Amino acid sequence: MTLTLALQLCSVFGITSLLAFGGGNAVIPAFERLTVEVYHWLTPQQFTDSFAIAQAAPGPSTLIVSLLGYRAAGVWGALIATAAMVVPTGLIVYGIAKVWDKGHGEKPFRHAFQDGLAPITVGLILAGGVIVARHAESNWIQVALTVAATLVLCATKINPLIVAISCGVIGYVVSA
Amino acid sequence: MTPNSSTSEALAPGVDTPGVDTPGVNEAATATPEEVDAPKRIASTWEIARTFNEISLSSFGGGLSAWSREMVVARRKWMDDPEFLSALTICRILPGANQVNMAVFVGTKLNGIRGAGAALAGLIAMPTVLLMGIAALYAAFQHSHAVQHVLSGFAAAAVAMTFQMVWKTGRTTLTSIVPLLLFAATFVLSGLLRWPLWCTLLITAPFGIAWAWRRAHRRDAARAAS
Known part of the structure; x- marks a missing residue:
């Protein structure tokens, strides 16, 4: 791996992580733009597959960065991408955790920040879902499966793992 | 998958999003009085790493926060519920993946920088190795039709x-x-327009924060007037 590539990985995942207000899923649109459209590390289909794998695998779904880094530069790419994603923000949290105490908990700006960013985060998460859905093979089975799974998840309290496995099986059986 | 069904139900949905104080989360704070007493504060780095490894490997999808709470509050008694939930809120506000932030926060509280490192390593080491294995398999089999069809089902989910x-x-x-x-x-x-994240936030975030700030002040004024 070249130094340039290592620096690109650091900047893509390190800088994006610092803008990840609202958790990992809010930066899916940014990851897609940078890794697929700007740097061409993955095809759109590979990005969608990575998203699906990271959601289905155990652990935080933000570890999609390991898969994206792996596509860019193998095992070292995965390690650099993962470190760039968690270390800078980890240091910030460490600093905050050190100084935080209950007296600081009710500052009005904290609430304004939190409440004001909430609708924006919901918009970013929807954008991520739509971007990934558009990349997926757009046949009617895929669309129907997505709609059905969404309805089941919203209407019931079913374990999402059951939905994921069912969708995998249906995808296999119907298309085979 | 989902320990302690009532509280995990309350915590699981929407926990990866900031600023969403769902009623369920508040219920969880009061619903379990037996777990609130005497949080203990010191843990070895090994114990921290092992705990977060267990949290990470036994959760899936949106269930991570529920498992974190089950382990950190109910089993290990490292924090009480109000402390855990306020920490979760802080971690949602700060940039970064919420679960990663939460692990660092809890680890720091328990054992400073070493605790933070242990929690982080425990949370991501095994899943990262696992994902790299999957990535290698994927690279080998991505063109197989069976793999494509199963993955397209997973993508839909x-x-x-x-x-x-x-x-x-x-x-x-x-x-x-x-x-x-x-x-x-x-x-x-x-x-739709595919703007970079920082441009999008530069336009929308100031409006959002200003709106929430003004709304809070109007509420305070209304309360003062009544």
Whole structure:
């Protein structure tokens, strides 16, 4: 791996992580733009597959960065991408955790920040879902499966793992 | 998968999103008085790493926060519920993946920088290795039709989980015209026009924060007047 590539990985995942207000899923649109459209590390289909794998695998779904880094530069790419994603923000949290105490908990700006960013985060998460859905093979089975799974998840309290496995099986059986 | 069904139900939905104080989360704070007493504060780095490894490997999708609470509050008694929930809120506000932030926060409280490192390593080491194995398999088999079809099914489920999160968090946050407009503008800029994240946030975040700030002040004024 070249130094340039290592620096690109650091900047893509390190800088994006610092803008990840609202958790990992809010930066899916940014990851897609940078890794697929700007740097061409993955095809759109590979990005969608990575998203699906990271959601289905155990652990935080933000570890999609390991898969994206792996596509860019193998095992070292995965390690650099993962470190760039968690270390800078980890240091910030460490600093905050050190100084935080209950007296600081009710500052009005904290609430304004939190409440004001909430609708924006919901918009970013929807954008991520739509971007990934558009990349997926757009046949009617895929669309129907997505709609059905969404309805089941919203209407019931079913374990999402059951939905994921069912969708995998249906995808296999119907298309085979 | 889902320990302690009532509390995990309350915590699981929407926990990866900031600023969504769902009623369920508040219920969890009061619903389990037997778990609140005497949180203990010191743990070895090994114990911290092992605990977060267990949390990470036994959770899936949106269940991570529920498992974190089960382990950190109920089993290890490292924190009480109000402390855990306020830490979760802080971690949602700060940039970065919420679960990663939460692990670092809890680890720091327990054992300083070493605790933070142990929690982080425990949370991500095994899943990262696992994902690299999957990535290697994927590279070898991605053109197989069977793999493509199973993955397209998984993709449908993953997108559905994302939409479910939008539905759950949207219902509690998009309650008036201003947040709805902010939500729609963010979606159009990021999802349709494909603006970079920092441009999108530069446009929408100041409006959002100013709106929430003014709303809080108006509420305070109304309370003072009555």
